[in-house]
Each structure stands twice: as C-alpha cells, then as structure tokens.
Amino acid sequence: MVTLRQLRYLSALAKHGHFGRAAEACAVTQPALSMQIGDLERTLGVKVVERRPGEVILTDAGREIARRGDDVLTASRDLVDFARHRGKPLTGRLTLGVIPSLAPYLLPKILPALQRGFPELRLELRESQTRQLVGDIKSGVLDAALLALPAGDSDLDAIALFEDLFLLAVPADDPRPEAVPVAVDGIDQSRLILLEDGHCLRDQALAFCATARRRDGSAGAMTFGASSLTTVIQMVAGGYGMTLIPQIAAEVERRDQRVKFLRLRPPQPGRSIGLVFRKTSPRKADFGALGDVVKGCVEESGCRPVPPGRKPPPAQNRADSASEP
C-alpha cells in the first residue's frame, strides 16, 4: 500500500536527485529513504529512479508518479491547513508573495494594520516576479500572492483589490503643466525607461505604448533594465527619459523634487491589483480577510484606487497584462 511518507520521500528525491541529500531534507538517514523508495517501486511495480553512477534521475514513469505524488501531498497539506486554521482567520503562518513593483509601496501600508488587527498572524513575505509567484502558489510553496491581474491560470482564483492607474513620470523641468492630462502621444517610446525583463509592469507599459502608437518600426524603447522603480525614477530625475509608474508608487516617489507626474488622458492605462491563490486553497477565509485589510488600507490612505465592484478583473482598454509575468 502506498503511503504519504513514500510520496514525501519521492518528492524530495525528485527534487534533489540524490539519496543522501533527499534523506537529509526529510530529516531521516539515507537507508530509511532508500528503503521507502524501494518499497514504493515494489508496490507500484515500476522502477521510479535510474541509479547511475554520479547521478540519480527519474524514469519517465517516475516523473509522472512524482508529479501525481506532489498533487497528493499538496491536497493533504491543504487538508491539514484547513483543519488547523478553520474558524480563526489570519492566524498562524501564512506565506505571501508580492511583485516587486508593488511590495515596497503597498506593504508599509498594510503590515501595521495586519499586525494590529491580527497579532497572531505570522506573515512570511517573498518578493518575486509574477511567473515565479504563480509557480510557487501552484506548488504550495506560497499560500497566496499580491500581483497584477489577471494571473491567467485556470488553477488559480483571485480577489480583485484595487485599480492602480499609471502616471507618466517626467523630469521636473518638463514644460508640460502637471494639471493637464497628457495624451499617450506625449510619450516618446524611445525615451521610455523600464524595469528589467520579466517584470509585469514592464510588459504592461510596453503593451500600452504599443497600442497607443508606434513612432518608428524599431521595437525600440530605451528599455534599460532597472531592477526597482526607485532606480527608474532616479534615472528620470537625472534627465535620461520618462517612465510609466503606478499611482501607488508615485505617492512615495513624489518625494523626489526632481520629477513630476503627469496624468494620462482616458482611456487611462492602469493595472488591477488582486490577491491570487489556488482554487482549492483551504484558507480562503484568510484571503477574504486579508483582502479586506488591503482594501481598507488603500482606501484610507487617500489613494485614488478603489475596489472594483465586479468579479472578473477588467484589463480592457488598459495595459495588456495578459502577457505572462
């Protein structure tokens, strides 16, 4: 009979490709793991791993078995999570991913409120790009993530939290007055400074500009890859170009006197920020509560963004955030 223990050991073995290290990861000795894998192979009637000198690789069948095993483990972990957290939202450990263009601006708003409202919550944060976050949510490494919708994965569910409009950040000495919204034509794509590849914000900005206009044939855009929005703003301040920046970040970056932020004429581009989690997650109650906290913080911070009143996030007539990360 197959056991969860065998699947756990197999999962570790698949991950480490090494009996000794897999055993260590499972906090058992190597023979213990060897025997469990052996038992598994015997009960399934298939060689699961190829033991070759210098490396241990899964067989084809083994790969599929490990994949299914991970599904089983995730489901059982969910079961335990459900039982342990049922009835008391936002207590205990909760691992949350946040995209880099959001984390430094949103977290300072919500962490104090969370701490105050849910002192029993032990939040573990991770900052990564959307692609990574989605993978980690699906594999159960993360419970949920704050990112720009849509996440575009049918295994995932989302709660829309707020709309985050884009502003055009330009040097303070730009001739255009701050009061007048500029048309997208005001954006010289070749002077656009963006985050490095892989950031959803970069893709959204590019998508918006692409639909807005295409000044020359070159895929162009001075797409120097900064790793943080603050860096991007520094470059704008230094007169190296301009950028599209989400309102929630502009609030903070506005401190720098050498830049100013111009609003854009409708249809204003923007992104829809949401809380994403596995459809089968056992902690939906937590996510509802967490979402409420975020909405509350964003609202009371006097920020323009407001929670939308609909389920499926829009992303129509705005940046095409359908592109992966």
Add this chain to the structure above:
Amino acid sequence: MVTLRQLRYLSALAKHGHFGRAAEACAVTQPALSMQIGDLERTLGVKVVERRPGEVILTDAGREIARRGDDVLTASRDLVDFARHRGKPLTGRLTLGVIPSLAPYLLPKILPALQRGFPELRLELRESQTRQLVGDIKSGVLDAALLALPAGDSDLDAIALFEDLFLLAVPADDPRPEAVPVAVDGIDQSRLILLEDGHCLRDQALAFCATARRRDGSAGAMTFGASSLTTVIQMVAGGYGMTLIPQIAAEVERRDQRVKFLRLRPPQPGRSIGLVFRKTSPRKADFGALGDVVKGCVEESGCRPVPPGRKPPPAQNRADSASEP
C-alpha cells in the same frame, strides 16, 4: 502527521456512520479504527465526528475534511493506477458505465472485439443514467462511461465517438412511406412514448420536439415512462403512439415487423456518443484505445454513424442534451 490510512478510515466512517461497520469495511477491528480516528483528530486539532448514542455524525469541519480526504485518496489511487497500467493499455480491471439507451445495442458490438483484441482486460460494466454515472466517475467508483455528450462537468474530459441520429418509430401500418424523410411536424407530441424520467434520451427527445413545435399549451406528451427502449417499441408496435429512437437501437429493434422507422428532415436530431472520464484520470491511454475499438465497431457494423472530426461535441441544432441526465 496525517496518513493515508487515517483518511481511508475516515472515509469509511463518513460513509457508514458507524465505527464497527466502518472498521469491518476496512478489514480491521473497531479499536484500530477508533484509534486512527482519534489520532487524526489529535493531529488536526478538531473533533471530526460527533459521538452520540445511536449515531455517529461528522462535524462541519469533519465533513469538509472527509471531502478533502476523499480527494487525496482519489489522487493517490490514480497514482497507483497510473503506475500499474502504464504502458499496457486495456489490461486489468476497468470499470465502465453505460447509459441504458445505449448499453444493449452498443455493448454486443464492442465486447467481442474487446475480448479478442485485449484478452487481459477485465471489464466491469455498470448501467446507469447519466447523472449517476457522472457522480461515480468523479468519485472514482467508475473509470469512465459511455454516454451522450456533453456531460457538462468541468472535472470531466470526453472523447467523441460517433453521431447517433434519431429516427421516428411508428407502427408498420402508418401511411407514410419509409423512403421519405418526415418533417418534425409529423410528430404528434401528444402521442409520443418515452423512457421514464431521468433518461437523457427522454430529455433530448422532449427538447427536440419542444423546439420543433408546440401543438398545444400543455407540457403534454404522453410521457408514459418505460424503462427500456424495447418496451417503448413494444408500445409503438401495439399502436399506442410513436417515439424517437436512436439509430443504433433502431438497427436492432427493426426485427419487430410491427414497427417501421422514418427518417427525419434536416436538421436531423441526434445525439453525440462519447467516452467520458475524469480529467486527471491515470488511464487516458486506455480510453484512447477503448474509443478506437468503439469507433471501429460502430463503423464496420455498417451503421450510419461516423466519428466526428472535432473535439468539442456539437449538440447544436439537435436535441438539447445539456439538460442533466
């Protein structure tokens, strides 16, 4: 740490509502099961069952835990199935459901071929209505089922096998010549004899007639509920009315000289027969092979129906088989 054993015992307990009988079903003694349930409650920190004199009922949390536990068990059973059957399609035990309006006509065609081509296959058949079959597939009681598409459940996948057109069965002394297709107007809905409630064929026939015409306000139709198509044909033969009958059944029922079958004018109503199974089923290779056998048998039997060349089954301009069973 939670174990599959505990989940198996919990599943049995949930099903039987009785420690003793659940234990018996698991082939262990009652104390063994009691202790495992006790351990489970201890590790989860929740009372899972309410022990009250005379009955054992799950708590709210227990119900959800049992549901999730069943998911885990299904996934682990799938893993084992995958490992055991991988590489040798159509061997070993395979449980297959078939709807009643199809089983007696299709099975005689395919069983000999299956026996010949796959002697190692031990097919276990069950005849039930669509609703029941779908439930059993989802819970893992059945591996797959032959029924009229669409099954309409997002957890299920289907392979379309063939189109089965409906014919109008009338008494042999009906004045209309067999050679000329009749219009749907030729169907007097008030004289329609159908299978009893719950059969998809009944719903399809009613749906087709409803779109075809509505002679009077009465929901009408002489919908005496026969439990088999043979019974229905007997009644038609006896002059009690007429019926819509799938071509595959007409082939057989044609033996009765007292009825004849009129073709219908386009858009000809019909049903799309398919093989349905869980999306995550470990035996998709088997289903492909089984589907091929069915297609082959249906074709070579000189039957009109042919395999369609498209994935999503039609059900357009024909009986509305979207209604449940």
Add this chain to the structure above:
DNA sequence: TTCAGCGATCAGATTAATTTATCGGCCATG
C-alpha cells in the same frame, strides 16, 4: 433493573520504519 449496542481504553503482540554499521560498485587519481 437489566440488557444489548456501541465506542473508548488497555495490554500485549505484531508489523513497519528507522538507525547504525557495513558492503560493494564506480570513478578519478596517481
């Protein structure tokens, strides 16, 4: 009151899993 049904509990036996120690194959070195 007494009894039958049912689940909990206990002690002891059994089975499964783990650890420590060791073996043997396979490379890379010298």
Add this chain to the structure above:
DNA sequence: CATGGCCGATAAATTAATCTGATCGCTGAA
C-alpha cells in the same frame, strides 16, 4: 592498476506504529 572517496544497497538491532482481543462505561430500550 591500485587506492580512496562517493554513493546507494543491505543487515541487524532498535524504536515506533498499528493491530487484536479483552474489557469498561455509557445509553436507550425492554
């Protein structure tokens, strides 16, 4: 072609998990 290191398999002893059979205590019915 020896030698030592790495790595997984195996053996024996130990520990932990699980089971059985006997029994207890509770509850509702006779």
